Amino acid sequence: MKNLHFIFNPPPRVFVCLCLFMAAFVFSTSAFAITGELDLTGSLVGGICVGIFIIAYLLVMGEEKLHMRKSKPVLVAAGIIWGLIGWVYVNAGLPDAAEEAFSETLLEYTELMLFLLVAMTYINAMEERRVFDALRAWIVKKGFSYRSLFWITGLLAFVISPVADNLTTALLMCAVVTKVAEGDKKFINLCAINIVIAANAGGAFSPFGDITTLMVWQAGIVEFHEFFELFVPSLVNYLIPAIAMSFFIQNRQPDALREEVELKRGAFRIIGLFLLTVATAVACHIFLHLPPVLGMMTGLGYLQFFGYYLRRSLPRSLARKRTRYLQRGDQKKLERLGSVVPFDVFSRVARSEWDTLLFFYGVVMCVGGLGFLGYLASLSDLLYTQWDATWANVILGLVSAVVDNIPVMFAVLTMQPDMSHGHWLLITLTAGVGGSLLSIGSAAGVALMGQARGYYTFMGHLKWAPVILLGYIASVLMHLWLNAASFTLSG
DSSP states (O other): OHHHHHHHSHHHHHHHHHHHHHHHHHOOOOOOTTSOSSOOTTSHHHHHHHHHHHHHHHHHHTHHHHTOOTHHHHHHHHHHHHHHHHHHHHHTTOHHHHHHHHHHHHHHHHHHHHHHHHHHHHHHHHHHTTHHHHHHHHHHHTTOOHHHHHHHHHHHHHHHHHHHOHHHHHHHHHHHHHHHTTTOHHHHHHHHHHHHHHHHHHHTTSTTSOHHHHHHHHTTSSOGGGGGGGHHHHHHHHHHHHHHHHTTSOOOOOOOOOOOOOOOTTHHHHHHHHHHHHHHHHHHHHTSOOOHHHHHHHHHHHHHHHHHHHHHHHHHHHHHHHHHHHHHTOHHHHHHHTTOOOOOHHHHHHTSOHHHHHHHHHHHHHHHHHHHHTHHHHHHHHHHTSSOHHHHHHHHHHHTTTSOHHHHHHHHHHHOOOOOHHHHHHHHHHHHHGGGGSTTSSHHHHHHHHHTTTTSOHHHHHTTHHHHHHHHHHHHHHHHHHTGGGGSSOO
């Protein structure tokens, strides 16, 4: 227990993480494809770049206390790191090498950013059409017991997150819990922990469930259907802590609540268009061997055409509804018709998580810069040559509970270690579910700390870390046993 306290206590956690990075930088290795022509790992410029990245990430980790958006420090750090790289390479007479490396890293980010932007736009469109409000209202009015609500919200989080991403799913399920059990701090805290674990676990076996799984899929390392090999390990990761926590929930009935939600016109058709967009992206990748982002951007076109139809047909729709409500004498719905505004795709684009997208840019460019300096070659040698790949991937999953899993996964993809298919699936699993160990270890956890402030806390989550760790270990062992054959194949 002493060791667990040391690992999960905030200041030592930061120290352990920084030590991992700094230890990797000490080792010298042969050049990798990701390394620039100049080895700058032992130079003053290299040391300054590492220091800038560490300072930036400490500011990111202090986002909740500093009330500063996480994109700001990494954007500045990326600019300084690549500025220093450019200055060194210009003085060495190699300006084209730095420019080409920057452009390649930017291209990787752009493909992922456009993919995420389309997915976020569809999710925002469904939210605007009140799809999620309707689901929440249905759960609330059913009058489930506390124990039933605990399992329903957890299982729905596990099932929805592979499609709607873990952050959106967690926020939706948490809204249900806080509305039904308002004021019950213990129950809301347990449900929030359960939702975070379920959303992260559900997102780990789908390319659309998390940014890290999307990165692996777009890199062509794991095919779309191969992610489902992680379904059982992900389910085990969720069920073990959920079963343990369910014994601490009083099986009582909450107060009956009634909330009427009317879906806006076109809600189900937008869901259908989103599924068609996903199918288009998958088809582009599997059958045409083109980046999935092509299918997603085409899907944005589907939504724009449908938005055009909704705007053009709005007057006719309002006239029909006004006649129907007048006949029924439904005054409330008549009043609501006056506040109806046309559907606007670009307003949905504007509501995307731009801080997350810009943070993603800063992280990708920072890690890409450190890789070009030669540091990721050292980290790759430490983890995948001096250590066993299985242990390396398990440890990196634990690191993702402290450091966001995006830079962890991007670093592994940039290192391109020679791993079997089973090991690539393992790092996909551990990076996806490792963040559940701490409330700050995933975007879902951080978001819920804000949404259920005072109910779901860092320390409240930390109390259940041993049980969550047990689920993490069990999921790894399940993958090693269930997919054992894939570890013998050459990566």
